[in-house]
Amino acid sequence: MISIQKYVRAKSLEEAYQLNQSRANRVIGGMLWIKTGNGSVNTAIDLCDLGLDGIEETQEAFLIGAMTSLRRMELHQGLNTYTQGAAGAAVRDIIGVQFRNLATVGGSIWGRFGFSDVLTFFLSLETFVELYQGGIVPLEQFAALGYDRDILVRLIVKKKPGVFAYRAFRNQRTDLPVLTCALSRMEGEYRAVIGARPGRAIVVRDEEGLLSGGQTEGRYNAFSAYVARVVPMGSNTRGSAAYRTHLARVLTERNLMQIMESGGK
Amino acid sequence: MEIKIKLNGKDVSASIEADLLLIDFLREHGCYSVKRGCETSGCGLCTVLMDEKPVLSCSVLTARADGHEIWTLEGLQEEAQEFAGFIADQGADQCGFCNPGFVMNTIALLRENPNPTDDEIRAYLAGNLCRCSGYEGQLRGIRNYLDSRGEKGNGHTCVL
Ligand SMILES: Cc1cc2nc3c(=O)[nH]c(=O)nc-3n(C[C@H](O)[C@H](O)[C@H](O)COP(=O)(O)OP(=O)(O)OC[C@H]3O[C@@H](n4cnc5c(N)ncnc54)[C@H](O)[C@@H]3O)c2cc1C
Ligand code: FES
Ligand code: FES
Numbered sequence: 025m026i027s028i029q030k031y032v033r034a035k036s037l038e039e040a041y042q043l044n045q046s047r048a049n050r051v052i053g054g055m056l057w058i059k060t061g062n063g064s065v066n067t068a069i070d071l072c073d074l075g076l077d078g079i080e081e082t083q084e085a086f087l088i089g090a091m092t093s094l095r096r097m098e099l100h101q102g103l104n105t106y107t108q109g110a111a112g113a114a115v116r117d118i119i120g121v122q123f124r125n126l127a128t129v130g131g132s133i134w135g136r137f138g139f140s141d142v143l144t145f146f147l148s149l150e151t152f153v154e155l156y157q158g159g160i161v162p163l164e165q166f167a168a169l170g171y172d173r174d175i176l177v178r179l180i181v182k183k184k185p186g187v188f189a190y191r192a193f194r195n196q197r198t199d200l201p202v203l204t205c206a207l208s209r210m211e212g213e214y215r216a217v218i219g220a221r222p223g224r225a226i227v228v229r230d231e232e233g234l235l236s237g238g239q240t241e242g243r244y245n246a247f248s249a250y251v252a253r254v255v256p257m258g259s260n261t262r263g264s265a266a267y268r269t270h271l272a273r274v275l276t277e278r279n280l281m282q283i284m285e286s287g288g289k
Numbered sequence: 290m291e292i293k294i295k296l297n298g299k300d301v302s303a304s305i306e307a308d309l310l311l312i313d314f315l316r317e318h319g320c321y322s323v324k325r326g327c328e329t330s331g332c333g334l335c336t337v338l339m340d341e342k343p344v345l346s347c348s349v350l351t352a353r354a355d356g357h358e359i360w361t362l363e364g365l366q367e368e369a370q371e372f373a374g375f376i377a378d379q380g381a382d383q384c385g386f387c388n389p390g391f392v393m394n395t396i397a398l399l400r401e402n403p404n405p406t407d408d409e410i411r412a413y414l415a416g417n418l419c420r421c422s423g424y425e426g427q428l429r430g431i432r433n434y435l436d437s438r439g440e441k442g443n444g445h446t447c448v449l
């Protein structure tokens with residue numbers, strides 16, 4: 025466990041940002057990941073009083089505050105209606121309800137963990153990250169960046185009409201996933217997102233037009249095989265690269281069938 | 290730092306270190322039902338209610354709980370007694386170590402969803418680990434309790 029010398033509930037984002045410029049200080053979200061580490065934090069910067077723990081739905085977007093818990097995301101009616109339940113499906117096997125009441129969307133996205141169901145899911149939507157200093161950047165761009173000392177304020181999910189599906193493969197419920205797979209089709213554009221490779225999730229688009237010109241099983245096979253071929257995989261204790269490649273094909277195909285059945289034709 | 294927490298319905302003020310975990314604060318204040326299991330946020334043994342929601346007290350700073358309401362099993366005996374006997378009747382408790390976490394999370398489940406299906410019970414209690422029993426006993430105990438109230442779930446669908 026880390027040791028913490030001082031605890032501050034930031035009264036403004038500016039205060040949080042200024043405190044976070046010292047490398048000895050650290051923003052805390054749910055603190056679940058931070059707690060797995062060792063070392064010493066001078067000041068723990070808590071964003072819990074900044075009103076960032078809710079999801080606001082407008083005509084065009086969902087504004088998801090950095091301190092929103094994964095449980096809130098799981099149960100949010102608007103987000104689940106828009107994603108046909110994929111939001112809940114993405115997080116419901118992360119440990120347990122008590123854990124998801126604490127873990128935050130902000131900490132999950134900031135962490136850009138290789139195994140992240142949360143990152144995989146949001147990459148399949150039209151998601152932007154609002155940073156206090158860095159402004160609004162596409163999540164895909166943010167996911168590829170290194171860590172700096174900015175503050176993640178909220179996620180902005182544009183309500184592009186679409187169909188969505190989410191699947192992850194776990195050796196056991198509540199364990200870390202062996203592979204995560206989100207699929208979407210928004211305004212004709214397909215995205216397959218593969219995470220827990222075990223590296224950070226990446227987005228694959230149908231650049232070869234394998235899914236254009238009618239939905240047939242042959243086309244699903246072709247696109248799933250393409251995803252499996254182009255996504256770099258690695259091995260760890262949960263699974264080998266070859267196994268992950270196999271899973272990527274299967275999960276992509278199942279997600280494709282699901283979105284076609286739910287109106288993606 | 291100075292904090293004030295409503296613990297099991299009573300105001301408690303204390304002076305704490307910044308990194309004191311809620312589990313330690315609670316045990317220092319006589320709540321010995323709250324136990325350390327994994328301490329890596331994975332077993333659910335340390336479950337308490339914070340503002341009505343179940344959370345892992347091993348993973349919350351006491352400072353974060355400042356100004357909030359915490360309930361432990363010590364304050365919820367009556368509510369727990371309603372169904373704990375049904376779990377015991379199934380022999381679900383063997384060493385019994387996991388029991389307080391299970392009971393706390395079952396209280397949270399039944400407050401949120403008074404008539405859960407078996408799959409909803411499994412999903413809600415998935416974060417509570419038991420090394421002895423295999424979970425079926427707990428499930429049967431909760432099901433028997435629900436049936437005894439005459440509020441039967443269909444036991445087949447899962448909406449979570
Ligand atoms: C045992 C365990 C099992 C897990 N299993 C899974 C799983 O199966 N699937 C999955 O997707 N995830 C899993 N996770 C990850 C988890 O879901 C969260 O993503 C993770 O705990 C981070 O969220 P947090 O709120 O706890 O962040 P914290 O631990 O508080 O913070 C994480 C990092 O982000 C920084 N940070 C937090 N908020 C901000 C902000 N607003 N601005 C700038 N920086 C910020 C912190 O300084 C820290 O560096 C697991 C975690 C643990 C500990
Ligand atoms: S001791 Fe808190 S989750 Fe295991
Ligand atoms: S009865 Fe022993 S851990 Fe559950």
